[in-house]
Amino acid sequence: xxxxxxxxxxxxxxxxxxxGAAVIVIPGGGFQxxxxxxxxxxxxxxxxxRGVTCVLLKYRVPSIPYRWQCxxxxxxxxxxxxxLQDVLRTVRLTRARAAEWRVDPRKIGVIxxxxxxxxxAEASTHFDDRLYAPVDAADRQxxxxxxxxxxxxxxxxxxxxxIALNPNIEKAITPRTPPTFLLQNEDDHVDSVxxxxxxxxxxxxxxxxxxxxxxxxxxxxxxLREKKLPVSGWPRLAETWLRTIGMLSE
Numbered sequence: 001x002x003x004x005x006x007x008x009x010x011x012x013x014x015x016x017x018x019x020g021a022a023v024i025v026i027p028g029g030g031f032q033x034x035x036x037x038x039x040x041x042x043x044x045x046x047x048x049x050r051g052v053t054c055v056l057l058k059y060r061v062p063s064i065p066y067r068w069q070c071x072x073x074x075x076x077x078x079x080x081x082x083x084l085q086d087v088l089r090t091v092r093l094t095r096a097r098a099a100e101w102r103v104d105p106r107k108i109g110v111i112x113x114x115x116x117x118x119x120x121a122e123a124s125t126h127f128d129d130r131l132y133a134p135v136d137a138a139d140r141q142x143x144x145x146x147x148x149x150x151x152x153x154x155x156x157x158x159x160x161x162x163i164a165l166n167p168n169i170e171k172a173i174t175p176r177t178p179p180t181f182l183l184q185n186e187d188d189h190v191d192s193v194x195x196x197x198x199x200x201x202x203x204x205x206x207x208x209x210x211x212x213x214x215x216x217x218x219x220x221x222x223x224l225r226e227k228k229l230p231v232s233g234w235p236r237l238a239e240t241w242l243r244t245i246g247m248l249s250e
Contacts, residue, residue: 001033001034001036002032002033002062003061004034004058004060005060006060007057007058007059007086008057008058009024009056009090010056010058011053011054011055011056012047012048012053012056013048013053013101013102014048014050014051015051016049018051018102019050019051019107019249020104020107021053021104021108021109021242021248022052022054022055022094022098022101022107022108023047023052023055023108023109023111023149024055024057024087024090024108024109024145025043025055025057025111026059026087026111026116026117027039027040027056027113028112028115028117028152028154028221029061030114030115031062031080031115034061035113035114035221036056036058038221038225039113039114039116039221040056041056042223042224043056043111043223043224044056046224046235050239050248052248055090055094057086057087057090059083059119060082060086061083063080063081063083079122079126079131079168080118083115083119084119084123084126085131085132087122087123088127088129088131088132088143089138089143091108091123091127091143091144092138092139092143093141094108095108095138095141096137096138096141107146107247108145109148109149109178109247110145111148111150112149112150112151112153113153113221113223114151114152114153114191114220115155117151117153117154117156117191117195118150118153118154118155120145120148120150120153120180121148121150121153122168122169123148124148125173125177126172127144127145128143144176144178145178146178147179147180147181147245148178148180148181149181149183149238150180150181150182150183150199151183152184152185152188152191152195152221153182153184153191153195153196153199154195155191155195156169156195156198156199157192157194159194160192160194161194163194163197163198163201165199165201165202166198170202173205173206173208175206175208177206177208178208179208179209179210179245180199180203180209181210181211181213181241182199182210182211182212183213183214183238184196184214185215185217185220186214186215186216187216187217187218187219188220189220190219190221191220193214196212196214197214200212209245211241213237215229215230215231217229218230218232
């Protein structure tokens with residue numbers, strides 16, 4: 001999906017027992033397009049089967065300054081404002097409608113892939129920023145996610161072969177940054193493993209609870225699709241992590 005000028009959110013109710021948790025799903029696509037099936041509806045099928053309400057976000061793209069066609073990586077120092085506005089608004093709307101959707105307002109998280117993983121980091125650190133004028137009463141709600149999952153995130157490291165975190169994220173990390181689960185493969189040649197590693201180190205330095213998984217093989221942009229590699233087991237690791245932080249029951 002390309003040229004998204006009007007953001008939308010689609011709510012999927014949990015199947016079977018309702019855990020009370022909700023996850024805003026943020027697909028990737030290099031801020032140029034959105035992988036709405038691989039990193040969207042397929043993720044929602046998994047989450048709803050585990051009793052989680054899924055809110056699939058279609059956010060505005062393309063979004064400057066993050067354009068994969070140019071050699072912009074060393075300049076990853078700016079907020080992806082339109083896309084982040086959409087994420088923060090979605091968190092607030094989900095919290096405002098928690099009772100209607102049978103969601104615990106203290107169990108609202110975000111999961112993102114690739115560029116969506118970067119948005120997860122932005123939402124986890126810039127949730128108090130007022131990036132848009134209030135629209136309605138929902139914007140009085142907190143935009144802070146209660147937990148965050150970033151899968152093969154991009155734009156977090158300033159360069160490969162070095163743990164240098166994007167200063168736009170680094171300077172905004174505080175102890176209020178939510179517990180975070182990170183996953184990135186060493187052979188990811190689209191967004192390097194240093195993206196996850198640099199964010200991990202930034203969170204660790206601030207005392208934020210963080211869990212990191214990295215595999216030798218698996219590449220990029222695989223979502224839930226079977227690769228006959230150990231990385232394909234990542235959803236079970238994420239579910240276990242969600243239980244340990246009290247978002248899912250046994």
